[in-house]
């Protein structure tokens with residue numbers, strides 16, 4: 001923890017490095033209470049832009065004990081170098097030289113989980129973004145790429161010793177110690193370095209690449225998890241095949257390894273040839289993991305694998321370009337998930353998440369462009385904007401250039417920049433050059449923060465048979481950006497007739513209609529598109545598939561929305577119409593509720609639901625999505641001033657009304673779906689479980705004995721975790737105290753030895769909106785399975801409470817805010833990255849009423865006043881209060 005004010009780093013200050021590191025030779029001696037790291041760096045001056053005299057060599061290093069440093073084999077004395085908190089400075093005497101450094105570190109005390117640390121007994125690393133400097137002194141920046149050779153020496157208690165690349169030698173040492181040397185032939189930045197040492201079991205498989213090379217696939221886990229790796233392995237093989245087929249990308253090393261660790265700050269890390277994963281993103285067995293967890297494992301395995309090209313072979317010049325690899329790779333993994341599952345449902349889930357969460361970030365004090373201009377702590381910029389909005393930007397390119405044009409662009413990008421560290425401009429340039437396109441204006445998506453608004457109106461001229469769409473775009477100010485320029489917004493659309501059929505589309509000036517769906521590239525602040533040849537006024541279906549991350553409005557009547565929810569041939573827009581209908585009604589009812597008047601449900605929502613429940617032709621997963629009302633988080637996001645109590649009460653009341661008036665059609669459907677079939681992980685079975693469990697949660701709202709009996713039976717008889725957990729959620733959120741306690745006790749007893757399952761047990765309770773949430777959460781913190789050292793546990797209890805349990809977290813007395821602030825202050829000295837992330841709900845204070853604003857700000861101020869904050873927490877708190 002440091003005392004001086006953290007510095008801001010600016011993109012505009014970027015300068016190429018003064019030295020390169022051609023080769024990096026590392027030797028790790030691992031002991032129980034410390035590790036020695038010996039590094040030998042073959043360095044050379046960067047001749048580009050070089051002046052006469054040799055500049056000093058400034059190596060990054062943090063929390064290191066320097067044991068020795070030598071330059072060209074000469075041991076240096078204290079006066080020969082300068083050492084401060086963050087750097088080691090030497091003066092080279094020649095343009096090429098060798099630096100040899102030994103540092104001593106204590107992985108067992110590394111609670112920040114960055115650099116080299118211990119998770120349980122296992123040693124592992126996390127170096128992105130700037131963790132390598134906690135291992136040894138280095139040029140810890142992504143544009144310095146080096147060939148690594150790594151030797152790991154440890155006691156035989158650690159039989160598995162891993163690093164990047166291929167194992168090239170191994171041997172025994174005296175005293176029961178042994179060693180393995182790994183060589184990675186691909187130059188890489190230090191953030192992709194990895195090391196693992198532990199007593200792990202191996203699950204092995206192989207993959208034959210498109211050119212016929214045989215790749216050795218290995219998943220290493222702790223022995224008790226051996227049975228839970230099949231899904232990750234299958235997902236890996238599917239990802240490898242998919243990247244060959246869709247992007248023409250082949251794997252390059254002979255081995256690909258995944259290691260699962262229990263203590264990990266995020267989901268996973270794409271280290272070259274040695275991906276390290278949070279165990280929650282590897283392990284999946286039907287008895288212990290829900291369908292959602294299965295899908296997450298598939299997506300994260302794919303994401304990290306795809307990084308091998310979009311991230312590792314072509315990496316980022318500096319951390320401002322983070323979205324170059326993250327936005328592109330999230331886009332790639334979402335395409336993969338769409339291909340492996342239902343594309344429409346998968347898009348609906350993505351968009352739901354983006355709108356509830358990224359839009360909120362874009363409207364808050366931490367709003368930043370996809371390519372930020374400045375940061376204090378880069379760890380704070382692994383955000384939804386960089387990842388999710390970044391992926392939407394790449395998706396828009398795909399929409400504008402088309403499948404083939406996009407592929408030509410990505411081929412050129414990979415070919416042109418293989419082995420380089422590049423920028424978002426280079427990515428766009430490749431897309432431009434491959435397509436002869438001008439993306440100059442499009443690039444504003446990288447530099448302007450905030451969610452654009454797109455207001456659409458239409459005019460129908462019966463006499464001329466024309467229909468015009470008028471688009472007006474604007475973008476609200478965000479911190480540091482008061483004025484915004486128009487962006488290129490691709491609007492995928494169709495025009496529907498009275499039966500819901502798509503009409504042929506002919507622009508004014510075109511000789512004949514072309515197709516029934518178009519992408520309109522809205523580029524002006526105001527722009528009109530006129531269609532001709534129309535004999536009746538059409539109903540537009542706009543922004544299909546959410547073709548741009550904007551807030552679009554069009555003056556649909558409620559009946560229009562009902563019509564679209566029932567008839568739009570585009571599945572995504574059917575869902576969207578239903579959501580918009582429900583949202584509009586809910587918002588109206590919130591006003592009525594606040595005025596103290598009785599609520600009444602517009603029958604049209606019930607009619608839409610009835611149609612969904614009785615149409616057996618529809619995909620059950622799609623029906624499940626359409627039966628879900630807009631989330632509380634999304635309702636907060638679209639509120640001017642969010643009244644969380646009213647949102648919760650009105651939403652629950654509407655759910656209850658729907659359940660009570662539709663129970664007669666829900667029951668037979670539930671019973672049909674609850675057919676006791678053997679568990680299967682395929683998409684069709686997942687879809688049926690999704691609908692069944694959505695129905696169960698509605699039926700439980702009727703409060704009937706039949707419902708609770710069905711729920712208890714489902715809990716007891718379930719042959720998979722999806723059904724069991726869904727029943728548990730319903731019981732926990734019900735007033736059936738006896739059944740609830742019985743299920744919770746049973747669950748805890750049954751799964752006490754499964755940390756990931758216990759995470760579910762924690763989060764189901766932490767998210768329960770019934771009164772008394774804070775007291776329950778405080779009790780959960782006392783549970784022996786809870787630990788402030790394990791990020792998964794922190795997210796399962798504190799994270800679930802603050803992010804998902806809105807009514808309890810926002811309790812009017814501010815107790816929820818105080819609780820969170822206290823936990824953050826407690827966590828910051830241990831793990832600043834996770835502490836800073838926990839702050840998110842407090843940063844959204846501007847969304848709430850004056851009294852809550854004051855309470856939230858007071859807690860932020862209390863954190864700010866604490867004596868020694870990490871730069872991570874300091875940055876988020878100071879920007880939130882600014």
Ligand code: B3K
Nearest residue numbers: 128129268269270379382
């Ligand atoms: N690249 C890593 C994220 C590292 C976060 C460091 N604070 C995981 C991923 O996006 O694939």
Ligand code: ZN
Nearest residue numbers: 303307326329
């Ligand atoms: Zn990533």
